[in-house]
Amino acid sequence: MMNQALVMNKGYDGATVKMESQNLSVYYGNNLAVKDVSMKIYENTITALIGPSGCGKSTLLRSFNRMNELIPGVHIEGKVLFHGEDLNARDVDPVAVRRRIGMVFQKPNPFPKTIYDNVAFGPRIYGYQGNMDQLVEESLKAAALWDEVRDQLDSNGLELSGGQQQRLCIARAIAVKPEVILMDEPTSALDPIAAGKIEDLLQELKEQYTILIVTHNMQQAARVSDLTAFMMIEKEERTGVLVEYNRTSELFTNPIVDSTQDYITGRFG
Amino acid sequence: MTKRFVQELENLRNLLLEMGSVVEQQISGVVDALMRNDKELARELVEKDEEIDDLEIRIDQLCEEIIALSQPVAADLRLIVAGFKMSNDLERMGDQAKNVAIETIHMDPPIDKPLLKKMRLDVMSKFAEDMLSDALDSFVHGDAPQAKSVCEMDDEVDDINLYLIKKLSEDNGFQLSHSQRIGVILIAQNLERIGDLATNIAEDVIFLVKAKVIKHGYEQYQQDS
Numbered sequence: 001m002m003n004q005a006l007v008m009n010k011g012y013d014g015a016t017v018k019m020e021s022q023n024l025s026v027y028y029g030n031n032l033a034v035k036d037v038s039m040k041i042y043e044n045t046i047t048a049l050i051g052p053s054g055c056g057k058s059t060l061l062r063s064f065n066r067m068n069e070l071i072p073g074v075h076i077e078g079k080v081l082f083h084g085e086d087l088n089a090r091d092v093d094p095v096a097v098r099r100r101i102g103m104v105f106q107k108p109n110p111f112p113k114t115i116y117d118n119v120a121f122g123p124r125i126y127g128y129q130g131n132m133d134q135l136v137e138e139s140l141k142a143a144a145l146w147d148e149v150r151d152q153l154d155s156n157g158l159e160l161s162g163g164q165q166q167r168l169c170i171a172r173a174i175a176v177k178p179e180v181i182l183m184d185e186p187t188s189a190l191d192p193i194a195a196g197k198i199e200d201l202l203q204e205l206k207e208q209y210t211i212l213i214v215t216h217n218m219q220q221a222a223r224v225s226d227l228t229a230f231m232m233i234e235k236e237e238r239t240g241v242l243v244e245y246n247r248t249s250e251l252f253t254n255p256i257v258d259s260t261q262d263y264i265t266g267r268f269g
Numbered sequence: 270m271t272k273r274f275v276q277e278l279e280n281l282r283n284l285l286l287e288m289g290s291v292v293e294q295q296i297s298g299v300v301d302a303l304m305r306n307d308k309e310l311a312r313e314l315v316e317k318d319e320e321i322d323d324l325e326i327r328i329d330q331l332c333e334e335i336i337a338l339s340q341p342v343a344a345d346l347r348l349i350v351a352g353f354k355m356s357n358d359l360e361r362m363g364d365q366a367k368n369v370a371i372e373t374i375h376m377d378p379p380i381d382k383p384l385l386k387k388m389r390l391d392v393m394s395k396f397a398e399d400m401l402s403d404a405l406d407s408f409v410h411g412d413a414p415q416a417k418s419v420c421e422m423d424d425e426v427d428d429i430n431l432y433l434i435k436k437l438s439e440d441n442g443f444q445l446s447h448s449q450r451i452g453v454i455l456i457a458q459n460l461e462r463i464g465d466l467a468t469n470i471a472e473d474v475i476f477l478v479k480a481k482v483i484k485h486g487y488e489q490y491q492q493d494s
Contacts (some may be wrong), residue, residue, distance in 0.1 A: 219340055252342045254480040265345050268276070 001205055005244040005256045008227050014249075017084075018102075018180060018210045021062055024078035026059050026068060033059050035239040038110065041180070046202055046211045048221035048248065051231035052263065056240020057214045061182050061229070064212060065101035066094045067250060082180075099126060102173035106185040108165030110157035110172070115140075115149050118157045118168055124177040134192070135175060142208075143171035144201045157186035163194020167201065174205075181205065183213040187220065199224050222252045230260045276338045281331055285359075288324040289405040292359045295321065296401065296463060299369045300394040303456065311370040321363035328356035337410040347480060351473040353409075357472075358466045359371050363399065365459040365466070368488070372452045372459075380449060388436075389454060389458070393429040397460045398420060400467035407471060414477045417484060420483070421472035426464035431458045 003007065019041040026034040034056035041047055041064070049057040062068045063080055066087060080087045087097055099122070110118050119136045128135065136153070140146040145167040149160070157168050166186060173181055187195035202211060202224050215221050221228055229245040244251060245258045255261045262268050278370040292472060332352045335341060341349055385391060400422050407416035435459070436442045437450045445453065472484045 060436055218342070222342070253346065261343050264342050266271070 005246075005260075006038070007240065007246040007250070007256070008042075008229075008242075009038060009211070009245060010229065012040075012042045012045065015045060017041070017105065017170055018043040018082070019212075020081045021060070021063065021082065022079040024060070024063060024076060024080060025195065026063055026074065026076050028057070029055050029073040032237060032239045034063070035234065035237070037231075037240075038078075039212070039242060039245060041210060041212055043210050044206055044225070045226045046213060046224055047072075047227045047229065048225035049214045049229050049231060050216075050218060050221050050263075051240070051243075052233065052268070053216075054240070055231040055233050057231055058119055058184050059240065060242075061184055061212060061214050062103075062225045064180070064182055065098050065103060067098070067103065069094065080116050081135070089225050099176050100178050101182065102176065102178035102231050103182045103184070104166070104169050104173055106246060107189050108169050110160070110165050110168050112156065112158055115157050115160070115168060116153040119171050119175045122172060126176060135162040139171040139175040140168075140172050142205065143167045144197060161194070163190050163197060165191060170198075170201065170205075174209075178209065180212065182191045183211065185214055185216060188216065195220070218252075222248060228252070230255075230257075230263060232259055271339075274335075274341075277331065277335050277339065278341075278345060278348060281328065281348065284324065284328050284331065285352055286405065286409065288321065288328065288356060288359050288380055289401070289408075291317075291321055291324065293364050293398070293401055293405070295363055295366045296394075296398055299366045300375065300391075300398065302370060303394075304382050304385060304391065306373070306376070306381075308374050311373040314370045315374075316366050318363050318367045321360055325356045325360040328352060328360045332356075343475070344480075347477045351397065351477045354473050355470050358469045362463050362466045365462045368459045369456050370463045372456050376449065377447075378446075379446070380453070384443060388433060389429050390433075390453070390456065393426055393433075393457065393460050396426045396429075397463040397467065400426070400464055401470070404467045404470040404474065407474045408477075411474075411478045413475050416471040416474040416478070417483075420468050423464045423468045426461055431459050433456040 018201040019038045021037050021039050024034065024037045025032060037060060040128065049061060051057050059068065059156060063076060068076070070073045076088065082101065111121060116136055119139050120132050123132065123135055137146060140149060148164060157165065184209060187198050190198065205211060213225065225248045227245070228251045230243050230251065231240050232243050233239070234241045244255060244257045246256070250258065252264060255264060295317060298310065298314045301307070302314060332349045335349055349431055400419050403415060404419045407419065434454060437445070438456055475483055
């Protein structure tokens with residue numbers, strides 16, 4: 001029987017389902033970290049994952065581009081579909097998966113290379129044959145960084161400010177033309193001004209990309225996302241479960257489940 | 270949730286109840302002054318309206334502060350939204366009560382109590398008082414069905430108002446002077462508005478408890494569309 005609180009699994013204004021987890025469980029060794037999550041991700045939307053520390057948000061996020069398998073002892077049950085195809089099928093190359101489903105991390109992590117080379121790094125690896133200068137410029141423009149760095153493309157990426165470094169990482173992710181961008185607390189290491197620029201950027205990026213973002217900042221989730229999924233730790237088994245999934249405007253004004261209400265109003269977590 | 274935030278929400282609830290209680294006393298007082306033709310009491314109550322105005326400002330400031338400092342969501346946000354509206358409605362009720370007191374002061378010659386009762390102004394006043402009292406009760410207990418019943422009581426107040434207007438404008442059935450007729454019509458209209466404003470508060474309580482908007486037939490509209 002479908003969980004009635006997972007409203008968005010029934011559809012979102014006719015939007016196309018880009019990705020989907022089906023009864024997904026993730027284990028670290030014998031420990032069940034995320035249990036039986038079924039969730040649809042819609043094209044050209046921003047979906048926020050919120051919940052208390054340890055509820056499995058980042059684990060779930062990493063399942064959407066097979067990043068978990070880089071961690072020893074991790075195995076999954078259930079499926080993750082991308083355009084209806086099983087991402088974890090034997091014949092699917094995880095590197096190809098990560099090219100189409102990019103990721104931006106909590107701390108900006110540019111390579112110790114020039115700004116230009118940071119952006120060009122991925123496309124070179126994938127054998128990009130087009131005009132690299134143009135691709136770098138387009139990617140930096142899409143990441144709202146071009147105007148600030150156009151005259152210093154040969155400078156080291158690590159010389160940029162934290163906010164600029166994070167936008168450089170977004171440009172780097174965009175340069176390989178992904179369809180989905182996963183973001184794991186992308187602004188938590190930034191000051192409010194830099195975080196605000198990333199939030200503005202997200203609104204522009206969703207025109208072309210599908211974005212799934214983990215954030216501890218509920219006001220940020222409320223500001224930037226179209227849809228919000230609330231996860232929490234199930235008490236008995238100490239595992240992360242998906243509790244409620246709805247339009248952000250609904251979830252933050254009239255949550256269906258009491259534990260969602262308690263979490264977003266700060267009564268626990 | 271910080272202790273400070275919890276305390277602020279508690280302060281808001283207490284201030285709204287304090288304001289509600291002052292307005293209740295004000296309405297009860299002006300009805301008493303009208304029935305007994307106590308112009309002195311009516312004058313005192315006109316002065317007392319300032320206390321209600323001050324409470325409205327304090328509540329508005331507190332709501333603004335909570336939004337700015339604590340960014341409430343869901344049920345907490347609904348309390349703030351309802352708080353803004355309730356304080357405004359209560360302040361308006363205070364003004365309506367003041368208007369009744371002013372008409373009492375200017376009523377010359379005064380109308381005696383049996384005639385006021387014959388005009389059903391005592392019944393109308395009682396309805397208005399009960400509506401506010403029940404609306405505040407439903408707020409205290411988060412009781413949506415009770416709030417709904419307040420909305421239904423408003424029809425009774427409206428009916429008496431229409432009856433009086435008809436009676437006074439058509440056949441002057443109560444043998445009143447011209448100025449008395451105007452005074453009674455104004456008193457009835459102010460009591461009718463008090464009923465409307467109590468209905469607004471009851472609707473705010475339903476919004477607060479159920480997250481549903483029922484005013485202006487909106488709920489029905491939502492179901493139909």
